[in-house]
Amino acid sequence: MPLEEYQYKEKLELKDLDLPDSSAHKVSCPSCSQAVTADNLDLKTHVAKCGNCNVIFSFSDIVDKVRDSAGFTEVQKPEGISINQIGNDLEISVRQPWTLFELIGVSFAPVLFVLLTSLFIAFVAPTLAGKMVLVTFLVAALTAYISYFFIRKEHRLNVHIDDNHLYIEHRPKKLVKDKSYPIKDIIQIYTKNIAGGNNTMIASVFMVIKGKEGERHIQLIKSVSSLSQAKYIEQEIEKQLKISDRRVPDEVS
Secondary structure, three states: OOHHHHOOOOOOOHHHOOOOOOOOOOOEOOOOOOEOOHHHEEOOOOEEEOOOOOOEEEOHHHHHHHHHHOOOOOOOOOOOEEEEEEOOEEEEEEEOOOOHHHHHHHHHHHHHHHHHHHHHHHHOOOOHHHHHHHHHHHHHHHHHHHHHHHHHOOOEEEEEEOOOEEEEEEEOOOOOOOEEEEHHHEEEEEEEEEEOHHHOEEEEEEEEEEEOOEEEEEEEEOOOOOHHHHHHHHHHHHHHHOOOOOOOOOOOO
């Protein structure tokens, strides 16, 4: 038989292949090139320890590649949110949502205004002094009602994060106590839709905290004016706490 049938085929150089990038990445030690096992990777801090040479290093660049390949996009800061970074401290401020008592008060204020005006006209207004009191009352009540909507815009809810705690602060407090949570217990932040009035859904920001009996889901911010605000707050808190974003069953995409 011809010898050509048994000639070895030329070895294929893999470097010439144009292979697509994989979304899976291994973490290797930059010192000894040994692959690092999963139990030596801290996904919260993106710090790894090599089991071979005991070198400690960051693998945040690999996490960024995985996030990019998975289609994560950064949310740009929307209107209505202010953010300040002073040293290691972060403060996110967003307009405080209306409370039920505020909505009731604003709704019934015009009715009360008309009722009191009617009483003034019936019993006090016939006299000159009564007319002056009525005019003063009308001007003061109308000014106070309109001014409240401008003052209300300055009511803020602040998320403050320092080296050890995350704080939720209402300004003004409106009988709501400030709350604080140890950073070491926070394992995830996510956005969720909750039922609002008139069969509507509103965006709310939640966090997951590890406890002795399991994970607890706590509402950080009851409502914001848009989904982009909620996603931006989630994103910035996760950045500050160095938490890798992961999917939560109730989370909004």
